[in-house]
Every structure is written in structure tokens, then in C-alpha cells.
Amino acid sequence: MDSEHEPTDTPSEAAPASAPAGAPASAPAPRTRVMSRPAEPGAPLTCLLKMADDYLAAGDWHQAVEMYFSIIADEPEAAEAAMARKHLLEIGGWYQRAGEPHQARSLYERLL
Numbered sequence: 001m002d003s004e005h006e007p008t009d010t011p012s013e014a015a016p017a018s019a020p021a022g023a024p025a026s027a028p029a030p031r032t033r034v035m036s037r038p039a040e041p042g043a044p045l046t047c048l049l050k051m052a053d054d055y056l057a058a059g060d061w062h063q064a065v066e067m068y069f070s071i072i073a074d075e076p077e078a079a080e081a082a083m084a085r086k087h088l089l090e091i092g093g094w095y096q097r098a099g100e101p102h103q104a105r106s107l108y109e110r111l112l
Contacts, residue, residue: 045071045078045080046080048067049071052071052084052087053087056087064087065107068084068085068088069084069110071084072085072111085111088110089107089108091107092104092107
């Protein structure tokens, strides 16, 4: 079986050269996501979610967080909004474990 072409969701081998401002120092390595097929044409929320995930994987936490909140604000009932909320809760947990509860609280309060 050729696992090279199977979709994966695994931590990348190396962390980014420098963490973006506001990112917890002890955050897990960014995740690399390989899509088995591109998003369907005409699915802008799916494309935006993928873009936000790519920002997160590249270590640009600030841009990812803002895109996730934008998706939630635009279509709060969409499946992509549910995924954005999930990612934001994970990021909040990373901030808590990194000893930055004020950052976590900020995310959690924006999700209310």
C-alpha cells in the first residue's frame, strides 16, 4: 500500500523558525494537512476554512484565529463554523497549557 498518497493529519517534523506574536511557546508542532481532493468549486466557506487551517499549520496563529472567527460570524450554523469553533477551542487549550490564561480567556469570551 502506498501511504504517500493517503490523506494525513500529522504534526510536521519541525516547528516554524519563529512563533508568531501571541503564540504560546509550548504549543504543539503545527499540523500538516494533506487533502485527498480539492474543495468543491463554489464552496467559499470550505475554502476559507482550509486557508485558516493552512495559516495555523504555518504557525500564523493570529491570522488563523481571525479567519476562524470570520467564518463563524458569516455563517454561524454552517459545518465549517462548527469546525472553526473546534479549532479555536483547541488553540485556547494550547494557551492555557502554555501558562497564558489571558489569551485563552480572550478566545473563549469571543466564542460566547
